[in-house]
Amino acid sequence: xxxxxxxxxxxxxxxxxxVAIVALVLGTAYIHSTxxxxxxxxxxxxxxxxxxxxxxxxxxxxxxRWVVRAGLIGYALTTIVGWAxxxxxxxxxxxxxxxxxxxxxxxxxxxxxxDGNPISVVRRELAxxxxxxRARRAGAAA
Amino acid sequence: xxxxxTTLALVALAAVLAxxxxxxxxxxxxxxxxxxxxxxxxxxxAFSTDTLVAPAGKAFQIVYDNQESAPHNVAIYADQGYxxxxxxxxxxxxxxxxxxxxxxxxxxxxxxxxxxxxxxxxTIEVK
Numbered sequence: 001x002x003x004x005x006x007x008x009x010x011x012x013x014x015x016x017x018x019v020a021i022v023a024l025v026l027g028t029a030y031i032h033s034t035x036x037x038x039x040x041x042x043x044x045x046x047x048x049x050x051x052x053x054x055x056x057x058x059x060x061x062x063x064x065r066w067v068v069r070a071g072l073i074g075y076a077l078t079t080i081v082g083w084a085x086x087x088x089x090x091x092x093x094x095x096x097x098x099x100x101x102x103x104x105x106x107x108x109x110x111x112x113x114x115d116g117n118p119i120s121v122v123r124r125e126l127a128x129x130x131x132x133x134r135a136r137r138a139g140a141a142a
Numbered sequence: 143x144x145x146x147x148t149t150l151a152l153v154a155l156a157a158v159l160a161x162x163x164x165x166x167x168x169x170x171x172x173x174x175x176x177x178x179x180x181x182x183x184x185x186x187x188a189f190s191t192d193t194l195v196a197p198a199g200k201a202f203q204i205v206y207d208n209q210e211s212a213p214h215n216v217a218i219y220a221d222q223g224y225x226x227x228x229x230x231x232x233x234x235x236x237x238x239x240x241x242x243x244x245x246x247x248x249x250x251x252x253x254x255x256x257x258x259x260x261x262x263x264x265t266i267e268v269k
Contacts, residue, residue, distance in 0.1 A: 034235070036187055036212025037259050088257035090232040092213070 179203035192264030198249040208236030
């Protein structure tokens with residue numbers, strides 16, 4: 001935790017990016033929710049959960065927002081790859097994929113603005129986890 | 143800042159929903175329907191039949207009645223792997239009736255499905 005970057009104030013640009021992310025997530029969730037069938041409905045539900053996690057003003061969500069961002073990028077990428085493999089290729093699908101590509105780009109921007117280099121974030125979290133484990137071991141030995 | 147974020151959220155959401163609510167280009171209904179046209183419908187994510195029978199060597203029509211809001215199509219393929227397209231048009235939301243004009247086919251078995259919900263499928267026996 002001590003290695004985390006100093007918290008920065010939430011600017012108007014941050015607000016625009018965050019709102020755009022949520023709008024894009026809800027947009028693709030809406031499209032998938034109209035398609036019918038379990039797979040599309042679950043996909044839409046996943047996006048709605050991600051939208052909530054992106055803005056939830058609770059400490060745990062804020063602390064691990066980087067996980068939410070990485071998860072959302074992975075989720076959107078998986079959706080795009082799944083569609084690329086199976087199709088179908090028609091206008092509504094192209095619109096949904098365009099939204100998802102824009103979403104990935106914006107989330108990546110949000111990630112860099114708040115968390116910095118993704119590799120550094122992973123290193124930092126691993127170091128935090130190791131420090132936690134060492135402290136527990138030391139406590140148990142005492 | 144909260145007011146700005148809320149306003150932006152509403153504007154962005156309205157824009158997205160407006161973009162999403164537009165109907166996609168669906169197959170244009172044929173000007174006249176052949177009385178011998180094959181008929182198929184769908185409801186609750188299922189086609190009304192899994193077998194259609196069509197004449198060989200003669201163009202024919204399929205009247206497809208999508209009775210639900212979920213978008214579907216009746217895409218026809220020459221192979222069971224659904225790789226050789228015979229007639230594939232965009233899925234459309236119902237309730238709506240569309241007439242597909244299918245070109246003349248050689249005798250044999252052809253395969254149809256909804257490209258969005260691939261468990262909705264059947265065969266067309268051309269003879």
